[in-house]
Amino acid sequence: MEMEGAEEKRSIIRTFEDLDVWKVCRDLRLQVSAIVRTFPKEEQYRLRDQLVRASRSVTANLAEGYGRFHYAENIQFARQARGSLYEIIDHLTVAQEEQLISDENFTSMREGVLRAISVVNGFIRYLSKARTASHGSRLTSND
Numbered sequence: 001m002e003m004e005g006a007e008e009k010r011s012i013i014r015t016f017e018d019l020d021v022w023k024v025c026r027d028l029r030l031q032v033s034a035i036v037r038t039f040p041k042e043e044q045y046r047l048r049d050q051l052v053r054a055s056r057s058v059t060a061n062l063a064e065g066y067g068r069f070h071y072a073e074n075i076q077f078a079r080q081a082r083g084s085l086y087e088i089i090d091h092l093t094v095a096q097e098e099q100l101i102s103d104e105n106f107t108s109m110r111e112g113v114l115r116a117i118s119v120v121n122g123f124i125r126y127l128s129k130a131r132t133a134s135h136g137s138r139l140t141s142n143d
Contacts, residue, residue, distance in 0.1 A: 016066035021123040022059060025081065028116045029055040032088065035109065039100050047100070051091045057084040058116070062123075071131035075124055082120045088113050 016022050032055040036048040058081045065077025089110060096106035 016063040022062045024119045025058045054084045054087040085117045
């Protein structure tokens with residue numbers, strides 16, 4: 001009986017904030033925000049800004065895709081989120097090469113990004129299968 005309640009609780013999605021994929025990417029965004037605070041002032045409008053923008057783009061694209069109510073559009077926004085995750089890896093590589101972050105921080109952050117990519121890929125697979133199973137293009141009947 002407990003399992004049924006837990007399963008039912010997990011499956012209730014009322015807003016994009018309930019999506020596990022968004023939660024994982026939000027946590028990553030918060031980690032990026034914390035690490036860029038350690039960057040020197042001269043990086044404020046360069047690498048720091050790029051990392052912050054890319055990390056915010058991930059969650060923003062997931063939210064926007066959710067709001068579209070069409071599988072194809074939601075999938076496209078999830079793909080854009082995935083692209084921003086790869087951009088974060090590149091920016092972190094630059095930060096490591098320029099000795100703005102330690103090798104340990106780079107490795108930890110990179111692993112977090114790869115985990116987020118894996119979750120986004122799972123979300124894309126889920127949406128693709130759901131679209132095929134529903135024989136329609138719409139996630140909901142909301143307009």
